[in-house]
Amino acid sequence: MFSEALDKKANEIIARYPVKRSALLPLLHLVQNEENQITKEGMRYVAKKVGVEMNDVFEVLTFYTMYFTEPIGTHHIQLCRTISCYLRGAEEIREHLEKRLGIKPGQRTADGRFRLSEVECLGSCCTAPMFQINFDYHENLTPEKVDQILDSLP
C-alpha cells in the first residue's frame, strides 16, 4: 500500500490534466521513487488512479528507458556514451567504472548498492564526459574525480 502523502501527491498531479491518463508517466515516476522499482502493486495502483487496465500501464512503461521492473539499486550510475562524451573520453570512464565496481553496463553489484547503465546523450555535452547518479549530474569527469565521487557516497 502506498502512503497517504503519496496518494495526495498523485491526486494533485492528476488534477493538472483534463484527461486523467495524462498523469500516467508522472505517477510512474512517483511510485518508482517510492519503491526503487515499479512493482505489480505500483502498476495496479497507477492503473486504478488514471482509469486504465494494468496492461496499458505495462505497455507504456516498457517503452521508456527510465522505468525499471526490478530493483534499480541505491546508486544508479548512468554514464553517457554518445558522441560528445565519446570524444572527451567516456570509454576511459566506463573502463574505470567497470574495474572499480566489478560490473558491466546493465548490471548491479551483488549488494545492490550500484547499478551501472550506459545511456544516450543526457544534455551535458559541453561538460563531457559525464554521468548521472540517480538524478544528480556529475560533469567533466576524470578517473580521479570518479573515485572521489564514489568514495563520498553513503
Add this chain to the structure above:
Amino acid sequence: MELKILTKRFGLPNSTSIETYLAHEGYQGLQKTLKEFTPDQVIDEVKKSALRGRGGAGFPTGLKWSFVPKQSPKPKYVVCNADESEPGTCKDRPLMEYDPHQLVEGMAIAGYALGSKRGYIYIRGEYMYIVPILEKAIDEARAKGYLGKNICGSDFEFDLFVHPGAGAYICGEETALLNSLEGLRGHPRIKPPFPAVAGLYGCPTVVNNVETFTAVPHIIMKGGDWYRGLGTEKSGGSKMFSVSGHVNKPGNYEVPMGYPLMQLINEECGGVWKGRKLKAVIPGGSSVYIMTAQECENATLDYEGMVKAGSSVGSGGVIVMDETTDIFETTYNLIHFYNHESCGWCTPCREGTDWLHKLFKKIHRGEGTTEDLRMIERLCPNIEGRSHCPLGEAAVWPITSAMKKFPEDFRRRVREVEPVAAD
C-alpha cells in the same frame, strides 16, 4: 562576440527568483502585450522578427502560430518541447535552470496570442532536478498575477504545468511528445493533421522549443524589427550554440544568427584543443550532415548560410572533431544511438537501423569488407524518405554524409572483396 539576450540574466545572484527577474525587465513583455497588442498583433510581431524554431527544424514561429484556427470551439494548448535529447545539444537546460521565468513569460504571451488557457512544459525525465525550479517559478508567477485568472488585471487567463518524460529521444518529435503527454507510448502520429489543427487531445496545439519561447518576451518588448536586425534577413535574432568535443572551451554561447562558425570555434571556444588541426564538425546536433574543415571555413551560422555550406543549423549542437578523430568510429557511435532510439513503429527505421548497426559493429571488430560498405550504401536510401517520421532520415544523414566526405576513414577499415551480387 557573444550577444547576451536570452542569457543576459544567467550570472545574476538568485537568477531563478521572480524578484531578480522583475528587477531586470521581467514580465514587461507580458504587460506590454496585454496593454498594447491584440492576439493577431502578437503573431504579426513574431512574424516580423523572423524568429525560427530553435528545436531543429527551423520553421518560422509566427507562421506556425497563424495556423491555429481561432474560430475553433475547442480549447487550445501551448506546449513547450523541453525534451532536449539531440546529441550535442544542451542549451535548453541552462535556459530553464538559470532563468525559468523567461520561459514562463514567453509561454504566457504565446497563450494570449493563440487564445489558449493552458500550457504544458514537457521536460525530459532525466532533467528531473529542473522540475522544482520550473514549478517554483510557476508558483511565484501565479502568486504575483502573471499566471492564473485575470493576468495583470486583464481578463486573460493562462496556467502552466510541468510534465516529465521518462527517457526516449523520439518524444522530442512533436507528435510523439503529444502522445507521451497523453499517457501513451511515444510513437509519432501521421501528419497532417498538424498539431496546430489537431494536437493535444485532438485540440489545436502549438509546440515550440524552449529557446523559441524565451525569445518571445524580447521580441515584444523591443519589436520584431529590432530582433530581426540582430541576425540576418531570413534568420532573425540570436541563437544559443552548444559547442562540444575537441575545443579548448566547450560551452553554450549565444551569438547573432549569421555568426561565422570558425569565429565561434576559434574565438569563443579558444580553438581546437591540444594545438591540433580541425578535421570535421557536426554543426546542428547529431542529425545533420557532417562538414569537412574546408566546408567550415566560410560557413555562417544562419539557416541559409549553413545549407550553403553543406549542412544545417539544426538544434545548434556544434560537435567539433580534431585531426586524430576516426570518422568511422564517430559514425558508429551515432548509428548505435539511432538504433537504440528508433521507436520501432515502422519497418524501414526499426529494421534498417538495426541492420546498419550490425554492419558497423562488424566493421568495427575488423571483420568488414567492401561488400559491407556497399550494403550500407544500399540500405540508407531504403530508410530515407520511406520512414514514418524524420528519425529515419536523421539516422541516415550522418552516415551518408560521413561516407561521402571522409571515404578514407571507412575504406581503410575493410578488406577488399569481389562484389557478390549485382544491384
